[in-house]
Amino acid sequence: MDIITVNGLRKKYGRVTALDGVDFGVNEGEIYGIIGPDGAGKTTLFRILATLLLADAGSATVDGLDVVADYREVRRRIGYMPGRFSLYQDLTVEENLNFFASIFGSSVESNYAMVAGIYSHLERFRTRRAGKLSGGMKQKLALCCALIHAPRVLFLDEPTTGVDPVSRKEFWTMLEKLRRDYGITVLVSTPYMDEAAWCDRISLVQGGRIMQTDTPDGIRARFSSRLFSVRSVAMHRLMTDLKACPSVTSSFAFGDCYHVTLDERAGIGELQCELAACGQGDAVIERIPPTVEDCFMSLMQRHDVAE
Numbered sequence: 001m002d003i004i005t006v007n008g009l010r011k012k013y014g015r016v017t018a019l020d021g022v023d024f025g026v027n028e029g030e031i032y033g034i035i036g037p038d039g040a041g042k043t044t045l046f047r048i049l050a051t052l053l054l055a056d057a058g059s060a061t062v063d064g065l066d067v068v069a070d071y072r073e074v075r076r077r078i079g080y081m082p083g084r085f086s087l088y089q090d091l092t093v094e095e096n097l098n099f100f101a102s103i104f105g106s107s108v109e110s111n112y113a114m115v116a117g118i119y120s121h122l123e124r125f126r127t128r129r130a131g132k133l134s135g136g137m138k139q140k141l142a143l144c145c146a147l148i149h150a151p152r153v154l155f156l157d158e159p160t161t162g163v164d165p166v167s168r169k170e171f172w173t174m175l176e177k178l179r180r181d182y183g184i185t186v187l188v189s190t191p192y193m194d195e196a197a198w199c200d201r202i203s204l205v206q207g208g209r210i211m212q213t214d215t216p217d218g219i220r221a222r223f224s225s226r227l228f229s230v231r232s233v234a235m236h237r238l239m240t241d242l243k244a245c246p247s248v249t250s251s252f253a254f255g256d257c258y259h260v261t262l263d264e265r266a267g268i269g270e271l272q273c274e275l276a277a278c279g280q281g282d283a284v285i286e287r288i289p290p291t292v293e294d295c296f297m298s299l300m301q302r303h304d305v306a307e
Helices: 042-049 071-077 093-103 112-119 135-147 165-182 193-198 216-221 235-243 268-277 292-306
Strands: 002-013 016-027 031-035 057-062 078-081 153-157 185-190 201-206 209-214 227-231 248-254 257-262 284-287
Touching: 002 042, 002 185, 016 031, 016 042, 016 057, 016 185, 016 201, 016 209, 031 042, 031 165, 031 193, 042 057, 042 153, 042 185, 071 078, 078 135, 093 135, 112 135, 112 165, 135 153, 135 165, 153 165, 165 185, 165 193, 193 216, 193 292, 201 216, 201 292, 209 216, 209 292, 216 292, 227 235, 227 268, 235 248, 235 257, 248 292, 257 268, 257 292, 268 284
Parallel strands: 031 185, 031 201, 078 153, 153 185
Antiparallel strands: 002 016, 002 057, 201 209, 227 257, 227 284, 248 257
């Protein structure tokens, strides 16, 4: 049974459409990712679900409660961690945690078991002001404050943005432990496509629309084109040369190489000849499996063509 349901949500800011008919459901105890770049509508969606913003159209429920009609009860059952650090910078770590527990008529002691594993990283900083913490420590404190009243559903809006890779991995490990030990449902947004691997299911979003929803493996399995990585000594002009090759249907920069799809009738040999004609005779071409980011780029290309 879905613990979160979203039906036809729409929201505009003037002429800008932030959400354009969004539909999805989240199973109880699931880690569900909303994945897309800045401006895709993720924060607007989360603010509506957290009862902080009204949609122009559509409906949503959390734990069986309507986010508009039952907003007071919804707020008691959710934990919300916004994208920007929103705790009190002049309060200490300990004071922030006590304050957020008191808002919900709870106490740190009554729900400490739920945050103990996370708070252990903060214990030595408990008298430090929140504004003086590192990015990773701020992230952990914000998560503790979102959990201290033992919510059933956790909303995390881009929680790992601006955090170092080690802290990012630690954070996702914490979420998995929370789901496993307490059955918490987690809805999390991120612009980092590689974080899809931590989610049970994901929705790829762009321009206020969901382009595709599935498990990460299911998303990758739907990638219908053959994908190749291409490298050469003259990387500075390789993209221009790839776009000039008749057999190439798409090409995008990915780290130290380019990811390329070919016309269904073409093969590596044909691409090798076309690149050689452009002065890229040393190009190295390899067949590779698609990543979630490859799938996202392909979907964006299709949506752009459709529009």
